Amino acid sequence: MSSKLSDYDYPLPEALIAKRPLPRRDASRMMVLHRDSQTIEHRQFRDLKTFLRPGDLLVLNNTRVLAARRFSDDHGIEFLFLEKLGPARWKCLVKPGRKMRLSATAKIDNVPMHVEEILPDGERIVALAEDVDLYAHGSMPLPPYIGRESDPADDERYQTVFAQTPGALAAPTAGLHFTTEILSEIPHVFVTLHVGPGTFRPVHSETLAEHPMHAESFSISKEAAAKIDNAQRIVAVGT
Incomplete structure (x- = not known):
């Protein structure tokens, strides 16, 4: 098995990426590889x-x-809340990162927050002014x-x-x-x-x-x- 990333490249036309699921979950196509004959069959x-x-x-x-995706009240920052660390403290990913540097502030549901720490992998530790459930009004x-x-x-x-x-x-x-x-x-x-x-x-x-x-x-x-x-x-x- 190759460990070279480029060996796994293949063309994938964007038109073939479904934007919505089928009405029935089990109506999705299923590719079957028959190992004995090395043939491929398409089923449901x-x-x-x-x-x-x-x-x-x-x-x-x-x-x-988790409904972990949230936006700041001004819609300028996207958050992915990874974990609640304690009362009013959360670990999250942010986009764009330049808007949430150390000590930077934002609001969600009119609750102020600020960046306490930036971890080596870019994740942020944020502190909120109130202990609220950020998943309550989040999206997938x-x-x-x-x-x-x-x-x-x-x-x-x-x-x-x-x-x-x-x-x-x-x-x-x-x-x-x-x-x-x-x-x-x-x-x-x-x-x-x-x-x-x-x-x-x-x-x-x-x-x-x-x-x-x-x-x-x-x-x-x-x-x-x-x-x-x-x-x-x-x-x-x-x-």
Whole structure:
């Protein structure tokens, strides 16, 4: 497997990037690689069960995406609130960074804030004048390649149907196509992995080995671990 980033370049016409999901989650197209014949088949996601074996166990990520995207009251600064550190103190990403240098101020919901600290990776620690829930009126942090602003429909469709534990900054996208009907037919367990801010950061290094990966928090229950240990084949539904 190559570690050279350029080996993974391929042409992707912008017109082929969907701006909205299909009305039915399981109507999405699914590409199937038949390893024995090295052929590719195009199916719909609702056909997933056809390609599973008896004894297979699906492992899914039940993280829930936070409504972490906010704008300053003057709409001049975009914030992605990563974590609440304590009363009225938050860690966040900002854009543009030049507007939120050390001690710089802004307002959200008419609540003043200022930059206490700038971390080495560019994240900001901000202190607010009041202890407010910044997620209460936030929006979904859609990936940049979607190319549109989020709207109320994304509050549902940018979550999996099994999203449960709040903490992610992006959806575990491989899970977005599942429906409750599909899950009812396939043995599965849940783990929790909160997708972090690194998913929004570009890779600047020439090789994958040189890219500094961010850390993400996860949890696996004893019950889920036991089922995974006893499964004949584990089918991981990636993030």
